[in-house]
Each structure stands twice: as C-alpha cells, then as structure tokens.
Amino acid sequence: MNDRTLSIVLPLASAVAIAVAWQVTVRVAGIRELILPAPTEIFETLLRTLPSLLHQAVVTGREALAAFLLAIVAGFTGAALISSSRILREILYPFIVTLQLVPKVALAPLFVIFLGIDHEARITFAALLSFFPVLISTSVGLHDTDLSALRLCRSLGASSWRTFWSVRVPFALPHFFSGVRISSTMAVTGVVIAEFISAKEGLGFAILAAGARSQTAAAFAAIGVLCLLGLALYGAVAGLERLAIRWYRG
The missing domain is CATH 1.20.5 (Single alpha-helices involved in coiled-coils or other helix-helix interfaces)
Incomplete structure (x- = not known):
C-alpha cells in the first residue's frame, strides 16, 4: 500500500x-454504564439523540469558525507588523509572550464580564486562544525568508510592499499553515470551554448537561460529534494548505 x-x-x-x-x-x-458505557451503548445514544446533537454542533461549529477566521486575520496582521519593524517587534513581543503565559481558562470569566453571555464572548475568547499559533508561526516564516531572494528584490528596485507579498508571504506559507492547523483545533476547544461557562446551547453545554444528569453515554456521544467537528475543520485547512503549497511551488 x-x-x-x-x-x-x-x-x-x-x-x-x-x-x-x-x-x-x-x-x-x-x-456499569454510569462509569464507562460500552461503545455500542454510546452509538445507540448517538443515533437516538442525533437531531439534537446536530443542532448543537451547528451552534458550536458556527462560533468556532468565526473565532478561527478572526484568529487568522489577527494573527497574520500581527505577524506582518512584527516582521516589518524591529522597533515594533521589541515593543510588542514581550506583551505577546506575557499574554501567552497566562492560562487562558483563567481569563474566560472576564470575557463574560466584559462581553456578556452571548456568542460574542465565546467567539472572542476562542479567537484569543487560537490566535497565538498563527502569530508565532507566521512571524517565524516571514523572518526566515531566503536572504538571496530579498537581495534580488532590492537589486530590482522592488518596493517593500511588493517584496512582502511576492516573496515573504510565499516563503512563509508552510509556517503559516502550520500555525493555522493548530489554531483550527484550538478554536473548537476555546468555544467549548466558553460554552461550559456561559452557554445555553452548543456541544459544550450538551456535555455539561449530560454530566450533570449522570448520562455518561450521552456525554460520550456529544464528545464524539465534537471530535468529528474538529476533524472536519482540520481537514478543510489541510486541503487549503495543499492547494496553496501547490500554487506556491508552481
């Protein structure tokens, strides 16, 4: 094979x-099923509650996708700013590292205080959680651009903007997608963590409600749907990466 x-x-x-x-x-x-249900029992529960779980998956998936796209835009913009100026890099990098060291779960209640209990708080929290992999990976890729290619651009009189889009960004694509793949899983994780705190629907709420009612099989069924949701988002990113790298190599 x-x-x-x-x-x-x-x-x-x-x-x-x-x-x-x-x-x-x-x-x-x-x-006992209460402690650890068998896979057949989980599958039976999944089939029985599938319509409800699909509705919850749509809620979680919509918020995770919004947070993921927001993290990509913010991460790429931040990486471009950091790589464009050494002064900006020296100013921003300590704050980025400090914020990265703070446990994000500890910040979740603050998002509820600042933004309320609606989807804005969950999307923002998940975007913050998934922002850093894109930022760090992309900034490394932009910084490690082939020096001979940059010298060639200077010799041809290319502007900094043209050099950035025509040389730095293509060279940084593998690093960028490496961060995006990690970010795709963290966006789903961030939304579920936020749903544990401030949601009335979604897969995170379904897992929490099943646990409160000691319905272990239902909790496992919701976790299974959550895994499929994360795999779907990760697979979409992998497909886009393959197309982008093919364009870059072409």
Missing part, C-alpha cells in the same frame, strides 16, 4: 481495535 492508503487504513484499524478492546473490557469486567 502507498503512503496515502496507509494514512487512512492505519488510523481506522487502530480505532476499530480500540473500540473492540473497550467493548470486551466493559462486558468482561462488568463496568
């Missing part, structure tokens, strides 16, 4: 093996 086939078959085979081992362990050990 080629590499692409292996990249599909091996994860699926591993998932099936884990599910079978999980099912056998629960049945043989006699573990």
Whole structure:
C-alpha cells in the first residue's frame, strides 16, 4: 500500500481495535454504564439523540469558525507588523509572550464580564486562544525568508510592499499553515470551554448537561460529534494548505 492508503487504513484499524478492546473490557469486567458505557451503548445514544446533537454542533461549529477566521486575520496582521519593524517587534513581543503565559481558562470569566453571555464572548475568547499559533508561526516564516531572494528584490528596485507579498508571504506559507492547523483545533476547544461557562446551547453545554444528569453515554456521544467537528475543520485547512503549497511551488 502507498503512503496515502496507509494514512487512512492505519488510523481506522487502530480505532476499530480500540473500540473492540473497550467493548470486551466493559462486558468482561462488568463496568456499569454510569462509569464507562460500552461503545455500542454510546452509538445507540448517538443515533437516538442525533437531531439534537446536530443542532448543537451547528451552534458550536458556527462560533468556532468565526473565532478561527478572526484568529487568522489577527494573527497574520500581527505577524506582518512584527516582521516589518524591529522597533515594533521589541515593543510588542514581550506583551505577546506575557499574554501567552497566562492560562487562558483563567481569563474566560472576564470575557463574560466584559462581553456578556452571548456568542460574542465565546467567539472572542476562542479567537484569543487560537490566535497565538498563527502569530508565532507566521512571524517565524516571514523572518526566515531566503536572504538571496530579498537581495534580488532590492537589486530590482522592488518596493517593500511588493517584496512582502511576492516573496515573504510565499516563503512563509508552510509556517503559516502550520500555525493555522493548530489554531483550527484550538478554536473548537476555546468555544467549548466558553460554552461550559456561559452557554445555553452548543456541544459544550450538551456535555455539561449530560454530566450533570449522570448520562455518561450521552456525554460520550456529544464528545464524539465534537471530535468529528474538529476533524472536519482540520481537514478543510489541510486541503487549503495543499492547494496553496501547490500554487506556491508552481
């Protein structure tokens, strides 16, 4: 099998093996459903509550996508500013590092105070959580542009703006998408964390409500849908990256 086939078959085979081992362990050990439901019980619960979970997934997905796009725009803009001026880099970088060191979960209640309990607070919090990977990766890519290409631009009299878009940005694409891939997963995580605190709908709220009612299978079903949502966003980013790199190499 080629590499692409292996990249599909091996994860699926591993998932099936884990599910079978999980099912056998629960049945043989006699573990109660309240503690650890079997995969078959989780799947039955998923089918029974699928319409409700799909509605919750739309809510979470919409907010995660908005936060993700906001993080990309803010991260790329910040990276461009940092790479354009050494003075700006020296001014902004300590604040960025300090903010990155602060546990983001500790900031979530402040977003509720500042922005209320509606979707604005959840989107902003998730955008902050997923902003830093794009910023750091893109700034590294813009800074590590091939010096010979920059010298060639200077010798041809290219403006700084033209050099940035024609040389620096294409060279930074692999770094940029590396940060975007990480950001896509953190956007979903940020929205779910915010839903734990200030939401009346969404997958995070569904997980929290199921846990409060001791419905372990329902919580696992919501987590499964959440994983599929994260995989869909990550897969979309990977597809865009493949197209962008193909354009860059062309």
